Amino acid sequence: MIVKKAxxxxxxxxxxxxxxxxxxxxxxxxxxxxxxxxxxxxxxxYDLKVDxxxxxxxxxxxxxxxxxxxEKLQQEAADKxxxxxxxDQSVTNEMQQKIYSFLSVVQKVxxxxxxxxxxxxxxxxxxxxxxxxxSDENMEACIRxxxxxxxKLQITILDVHRQIMDKGVETGELxxxxxxxxxxxxxxxxxxxxxxxSFDILSEVIKPNKTFNKQSTQRxxxxxxxxxxxxxxxKGEKIIGQxxxxxxxxxxxxxxLGLIKDSDQKFDYRFVTGVFLIVIFLxxxxxxxxxxxxxxxxxxxxxxxxxxxxxxxxxSFAALLKLIAFQFIYLIPLLTAAMLIxxxxxxxxxxxxxxxxxxxxxxxxxGDANFIFIALLGGSFAVLTVNKTYQRSRLVLAxxxxxxxxxxxxxxxxxxxxxxLKHVFSEGFIGILYSLLAIFLxxxxxxxxxxxxxxxxxxxxxxxxxxxxxxxxxxxxxxxGTYHHSLMVGNLAEAATxxxxxxxxxxxxxxxxxxxxxxxxxxxxxxxQYDDNPHDxxxxxxxxxxxxxxxxxxxxxxxxxxxxxxxxDIIRQHHGTTLVAYFYHKAxxxxxxxxxxxxxxRYEGPxxxxxxxxxxxxxxxxxxxxxxxxxxxxGKIEGMVRKIIKDKLDDGQLDMCDLTLKDLDKIAKAFLRxxxxxxxxxxxxxxxxxxxxxxxxxxxxxxxxxxxxxxGRTSS
Numbered sequence: 001m002i003v004k005k006a007x008x009x010x011x012x013x014x015x016x017x018x019x020x021x022x023x024x025x026x027x028x029x030x031x032x033x034x035x036x037x038x039x040x041x042x043x044x045x046y047d048l049k050v051d052x053x054x055x056x057x058x059x060x061x062x063x064x065x066x067x068x069x070x071e072k073l074q075q076e077a078a079d080k081x082x083x084x085x086x087x088d089q090s091v092t093n094e095m096q097q098k099i100y101s102f103l104s105v106v107q108k109v110x111x112x113x114x115x116x117x118x119x120x121x122x123x124x125x126x127x128x129x130x131x132x133x134x135s136d137e138n139m140e141a142c143i144r145x146x147x148x149x150x151x152k153l154q155i156t157i158l159d160v161h162r163q164i165m166d167k168g169v170e171t172g173e174l175x176x177x178x179x180x181x182x183x184x185x186x187x188x189x190x191x192x193x194x195x196x197x198s199f200d201i202l203s204e205v206i207k208p209n210k211t212f213n214k215q216s217t218q219r220x221x222x223x224x225x226x227x228x229x230x231x232x233x234x235k236g237e238k239i240i241g242q243x244x245x246x247x248x249x250x251x252x253x254x255x256x257l258g259l260i261k262d263s264d265q266k267f268d269y270r271f272v273t274g275v276f277l278i279v280i281f282l283x284x285x286x287x288x289x290x291x292x293x294x295x296x297x298x299x300x301x302x303x304x305x306x307x308x309x310x311x312x313x314x315x316s317f318a319a320l321l322k323l324i325a326f327q328f329i330y331l332i333p334l335l336t337a338a339m340l341i342x343x344x345x346x347x348x349x350x351x352x353x354x355x356x357x358x359x360x361x362x363x364x365x366x367g368d369a370n371f372i373f374i375a376l377l378g379g380s381f382a383v384l385t386v387n388k389t390y391q392r393s394r395l396v397l398a399x400x401x402x403x404x405x406x407x408x409x410x411x412x413x414x415x416x417x418x419x420x421l422k423h424v425f426s427e428g429f430i431g432i433l434y435s436l437l438a439i440f441l442x443x444x445x446x447x448x449x450x451x452x453x454x455x456x457x458x459x460x461x462x463x464x465x466x467x468x469x470x471x472x473x474x475x476x477x478x479x480x481g482t483y484h485h486s487l488m489v490g491n492l493a494e495a496a497t498x499x500x501x502x503x504x505x506x507x508x509x510x511x512x513x514x515x516x517x518x519x520x521x522x523x524x525x526x527x528x529q530y531d532d533n534p535h536d537x538x539x540x541x542x543x544x545x546x547x548x549x550x551x552x553x554x555x556x557x558x559x560x561x562x563x564x565x566x567x568x569d570i571i572r573q574h575h576g577t578t579l580v581a582y583f584y585h586k587a588x589x590x591x592x593x594x595x596x597x598x599x600x601x602r603y604e605g606p607x608x609x610x611x612x613x614x615x616x617x618x619x620x621x622x623x624x625x626x627x628x629x630x631x632x633x634x635g636k637i638e639g640m641v642r643k644i645i646k647d648k649l650d651d652g653q654l655d656m657c658d659l660t661l662k663d664l665d666k667i668a669k670a671f672l673r674x675x676x677x678x679x680x681x682x683x684x685x686x687x688x689x690x691x692x693x694x695x696x697x698x699x700x701x702x703x704x705x706x707x708x709x710x711x712g713r714t715s716s
Contacts, residue, residue, distance in 0.1 A: 030279065042271065057240075060237050061235065064256065065230045065253075074225040078221045083217050088210070099201070105127045106150075109127065121143060142197070153197065156190065165206075278363065285356070293348075294346060296346075302453050307353075310344075317332070328430055333361070334358060336438045338380075339438070341383075343459070344457060345455075350379075351383050377405075382398075385401050395443050399436055399442075403439075407431045411424050456564045474516075478522055479519055486512050489514065493508055495671070496670040499667065506567075513567055517555070517571070520549075540586045551604070555571050575617065576606070578602065580601045581601075613657065614654055619671065638672055642668055645668055
């Protein structure tokens with residue numbers, strides 16, 4: 001049976017408290033972000049009524065159609081559309097054929113010479129009763145009229161019939177067609193009796209020949225409506241101005257935009273749900289990014305709080321700037337946040353957070369696509385520009401570069417949008433001003449955040465490495481041996497840390513401060529002694545206590561002088577739990593050796609927790625050991641360096657840091673490169689002596705010995 005080893009209660013408690021701290025930071029940031037976005041992204045609503053007076057200039061937040069006026073114009077166009085009919089030409093042709101047939105019969109009967117009028121009337125009735133039925137009076141009129149009148153009759157009938165049938169006779173409108181027909185007949189130049197005859201004949205040959213086509217009519221109406229372009233208010237265009245009278249079309253548009261206050265309006269679940277889902281989605285992405293790609297910050301409570309503070313401050317600042325309503329002014333919080341995260345935390349995280357903040361600020365300000373692109377591209381360039389900046393003055397130069405790029409981006413997108421050139425270049429100039437404000441804001445806030453969160457930036461490290469720093473200056477004046485030792489350790493630590501991919505600048509600066517605890521009792525340490533050694537008069541235990549206390553003293557002095565925590569940790573860890581071998585062996589060789597416990601002669605620790613702390617420990621031991629060597633040949637120096645590294649490894653001093661054997665080999669080689677430049681062989685210069693105003697050059701000791709050796713060889 002396998003028994004799992006239970007974790008210590010203290011370890012579980014620390015892990016639980018760290019988890020609670022991360023959850024608390026995440027929840028607070030999420031709630032504040034949700035509140036800001038919901039409060040600022042929600043459109044402002046106006047209390048307006050028809051025929052009332054507007055108390056504000058209301059601009060369209062997006063393109064919006066004036067539906068009422070557009071509908072009015074479309075209806076006017078539709079009303080002008082004539083009804084569409086289907087004409088039956090066969091009816092027209094049939095009626096025309098009847099007319100021709102009847103007139104032909106009349107003409108034929110009129111030409112009969114052997115019959116009287118009554119017989120002709122009878123003949124006409126028999127021949128025409130299938131086509132047109134007329135009264136006896138009309139029949140007689142057809143027979144008795146002159147040839148000229150008959151010609152007029154034919155012309156009138158055919159012409160009127162054509163006009164009426166071409167116009168079309170709709171079912172149910174036959175009487176109207178007859179009335180129109182009678183009016184046309186009355187205009188003719190004939191006797192009343194013949195006009196009546198024409199009308200009677202035409203009445204027999206007028207039939208409906210057109211049918212209303214509903215589908216064609218509807219298509220014509222729709223085409224007419226579609227031909228009317230909608231009245232559109234573009235984004236940013238004034239819908240209604242201050243002190244203007246409110247019209248129904250204004251109310252309709254503002255209602256569609258959700259900008260009208262409604263006492264009966266219920267909670268906007270759609271808006272709240274949309275914002276909630278967007279914010280929670282972005283936070284899940286942020287948590288995933290930190291957990292999988294930047295666990296260092298995810299597990300560091302202080303840095304996580306700093307990240308949340310920058311994030312919320314930038315978002316709040318953007319919401320505050322919304323009152324000013326200048327589009328590109330929102331570059332200030334975005335650029336500042338991106339640069340601060342890059343300098344204080346991590347440049348990759350800064351690019352990612354710039355993306356998240358760009359989306360949220362766009363929601364808050366209803367920003368357009370151009371603004372989002374400019375914010376994302378400009379922020380990414382700002383991160384790359386300020387990355388690895390080692391002087392605050394260089395930040396100003398970086399700000400100039402960022403300003404120029406943002407101006408070019410604004411101008412480029414303005415040209416793509418086909419804006420006026422004057423407007424485009426004025427916005428580009430405004431972008432320069434906002435970018436410069438962002439960089440100056442970054443420079444101003446940076447020292448405060450560095451001090452508050454114990455963040456060590458390259459800028460801060462360079463400031464700490466200045467020889468005029470109080471502790472370093474004291475070290476030079478009060479403990480010169482320790483000062484020069486620290487400089488040498490700094491050179492070794494920097495080269496070795498750079499070789500293994502660590503923070504070389506941090507290692508060098510930490511090495512400058514690692515022995516500041518010796519300022520409390522400088523003459524108790526060998527490098528600051530001349531003739532007298534106070535340890536000769538002290539017990540080994542007391543000497544060990546004095547020697548080992550310099551790590552704790554150094555930490556306290558560093559804290560009092562506001563040295564960052566990461567350097568204080570290296571001061572405390574740079575000896576780990578190493579054995580003070582000299583005094584331990586001295587105690588072993590003294591009285592009551594059997595009572596001597598090695599643990600009483602060790603530093604308190606803790607062991608180095610980081611690569612940089614481990615390298616400073618090794619550099620400290622190597623520098624002291626090599627300096628104490630009598631013969632510093634390359635081979636012996638290498639042997640000493642590798643022996644010290646092996647001893648530290650065997651003693652377990654490197655167990656808490658993540659150095660590999662390959663890293664230790666790189667560290668050894670880096671140490672040797674630096675030491676070979678310091679302890680290289682030097683030329684032995686001859687001695688000069690003045691004898692009787694003449695300079696006599698004497699051979700060096702080595703030259704004399706070589707000469708004797710050569711003389712002996714010659715004699716033999």
